[in-house]
Amino acid sequence: MSHETELLSRKQEIAPTEKKNPEKKDDMDIETTEELNLLAVERIKSAEQEAEAFSGESEARMGQVKDLIGLPEEKVDEIGASLDVKNNLGKINEKASQLLSEMRSKIKSVTAIGMATLALGGAGNFERGMVAGLVKSETSITDTKLDANLKPADLEQKEVFNEENAELRKEIIAKVEKIRQNMISHMESKDYRDRLRVEIGRVLNYDKNSPDYDKKIDKFSQAIFSMRLERLKKVRIVLLPADEIGTHENNNEKNGNVLAFYSGKGEIYLPLEKPNEDVIFHELSHTVASDEDDLLKESYITQNSNQDSYLGSSSERRAFKSALDQELENLGIKKYGEKFTQEHFNKMIECDEQGKFSPGARVFIRTTKPELFEKIFNEVADNEVDKKSKIV
Amino acid sequence: MSDSDIKQKAEEVRMIHREYMEKMAELRKEQSQLLDDFMSKLEDVKKKEIMNKIRA
Numbered sequence: 273m274s275h276e277t278e279l280l281s282r283k284q285e286i287a288p289t290e291k292k293n294p295e296k297k298d299d300m301d302i303e304t305t306e307e308l309n310l311l312a313v314e315r316i317k318s319a320e321q322e323a324e325a326f327s328g329e330s331e332a333r334m335g336q337v338k339d340l341i342g343l344p345e346e347k348v349d350e351i352g353a354s355l356d357v358k359n360n361l362g363k364i365n366e367k368a369s370q371l372l373s374e375m376r377s378k379i380k381s382v383t384a385i386g387m388a389t390l391a392l393g394g395a396g397n398f399e400r401g402m403v404a405g406l407v408k409s410e411t412s413i414t415d416t417k418l419d420a421n422l423k424p425a426d427l428e429q430k431e432v433f434n435e436e437n438a439e440l441r442k443e444i445i446a447k448v449e450k451i452r453q454n455m456i457s458h459m460e461s462k463d464y465r466d467r468l469r470v471e472i473g474r475v476l477n478y479d480k481n482s483p484d485y486d487k488k489i490d491k492f493s494q495a496i497f498s499m500r501l502e503r504l505k506k507v508r509i510v511l512l513p514a515d516e517i518g519t520h521e522n523n524n525e526k527n528g529n530v531l532a533f534y535s536g537k538g539e540i541y542l543p544l545e546k547p548n549e550d551v552i553f554h555e556l557s558h559t560v561a562s563d564e565d566d567l568l569k570e571s572y573i574t575q576n577s578n579q580d581s582y583l584g585s586s587s588e589r590r591a592f593k594s595a596l597d598q599e600l601e602n603l604g605i606k607k608y609g610e611k612f613t614q615e616h617f618n619k620m621i622e623c624d625e626q627g628k629f630s631p632g633a634r635v636f637i638r639t640t641k642p643e644l645f646e647k648i649f650n651e652v653a654d655n656e657v658d659k660k661s662k663i664v
Numbered sequence: 665m666s667d668s669d670i671k672q673k674a675e676e677v678r679m680i681h682r683e684y685m686e687k688m689a690e691l692r693k694e695q696s697q698l699l700d701d702f703m704s705k706l707e708d709v710k711k712k713e714i715m716n717k718i719r720a
Contacts, residue, residue: 302674315681333699341706364695375684
C-alpha cells in the first residue's frame with residue numbers, strides 16, 4: 273500500500289474545540305445561545321477543578337496525618353482501620369464523583385435544549401457544530417481522565433511494552449512530544465491568534481458593524497483557543513502493534529487499513545513501529561481542529577468514491593491543510609502569516625507537479641476547488657509547525 | 665429561543681453550578697471531620713505512648 277493510500281485510509285474522528293476561564297461569564301449578561309453554551313462549558317470546567325482539588329486535598333491531608341504524628345505506619349494503619357477511615361474516605365470520594373457526574377448531566381440537559389432550538393432557528397452548521405463541540409469535547413476530556421503528560425499508554429496493551437521495544441517506544445514518544453511542542457508554540461504565536469479571530473468572525477457570521485462585534489469575536493476566539501490548546505496538551509498516546517490499530521474497538525470505522533487514528537476521546541492510537549512524523553502531525557492536528565467548517569467542506573471536490581466522507585470531512589481537510597501550510601513555508605512559497613495570492617497558487621501547483629509535497633498536502637491540493645484556495649488560506653487558522661524542527 | 669428563555673437557562677446553569685459547589689462544601693466538611701477525628705485518635709495514642717515512656 274502506498275504512503276498516500278495509507279494516509280487516505282486513516283481514520284478520523286471529530287475533534288475539539290475548547291475551554292476557558294470559568295469565572296468571567298457571571299459578570300456578563302447571557303444573550304445568545306452560544307453564550308449560554310459557553311457558560312455551561314465554563315461551569316463544568318469549574319466543577320471539575322473543584323473535584324480535582326477536593327481529591328488532591330484528601331490525599332494530601334492523609335499524608336500529613338501520617339507524617340506529623342510520628343507513629344509507626346503500622347500503628348497508624350491499625351488506628352485507621354479501627355475508625356474505618358479508608359472506607360469512609362472512599363465513600364466521600366465516591367459521593368464527590370457522583371456529584372460531578374450529576375452536575376454534568378444536568379447542565380448538558382439544559383444546553384441540549386438550547387442546541388435543538390438553535391438548529392431549528394437555522395443557524396449555520398459550523399455554529400451548531402461548534403456550540404455542540406464546546407460541550408461535547410469538554411465532557412469527552414473529563415470522561416477519559418487524560419494525563420497531562422504525554423506518555424505511552426499502559427492501560428490496555430501491557431503485553432506490548434517489553435524491554436525489546438522500549439527504545440522504539442521512547443523514540444516514538446520523543447517525536448510526538450517534539451511535534452506537539454512545536455504545534456503549541458505555533459498556536460501561541462500572534463499570527464495564529466490573528467488568523468483564528470478571522471476564522472471565528474467568518475464562521476459565526478456576526479455583523480461586523482455591530483458595536484459588540486469585537487467583544488464577541490474576542491470572547492469566542494479566546495474560548496476556542498484555550499480549548500484547542502488544552503486538548504493538544506492533554507492528548508494521550510496509545511501505542512499498539514500496527515496490525516491491531518485498524519480493528520481496535522475505539523476505531524469506529526474498523527478498517528484494517530487504518531494506520532493510526534484519533535479516538536475523539538483524548539487519545540491518539542499510533543503503531544508501535546518506526547515513527548512517521550507526517551502521521552503523528554496529522555493525528556495531533558485533529559486535536560486542534562473544529563468539527564465543522566462549512567468553508568472546508570464546501571471547497572472539497574467530490575471524488576465520487578467511498579473515501580468522500582473521510583476526505584471531505586472538516587476534520588481531515590483541516591489536518592491535510594495544516595501539512596500543506598507548513599510545506600508551503602518550507603518550500604519558500606509562502607509564510608504562514610502572509611496573505612495567499614494567485615502567485616502563491618501558481619507556485620504551489622508548479623511544486624505539486626514536481627512532486628515536492630507530502631502525500632497529505634497533495635491530497636488537499638487535489639481535492640480542493642481552486643477558486644477557494646485564497647479564502648481558505650486567509651481565513652482558516654492552522655497548526656503549522658516548522659517541518660525542519662518537527663523532524664527529530 | 666427567546667431572550668428570556670436564554671436568560672432563564674443561564675440562570676439554571678448557574679444554579680446547578682452553585683448547588684454543586686455547596687454540596688462539595690458539605691462534603692469537604694465531612695471529609696475534614698473524618699480526618700480530624702482520625703488525627704485526634706492518633707494524637708491520643710501518641711500522648712499515651714509518651715506518658716508511658718515518662719512513667720517508665
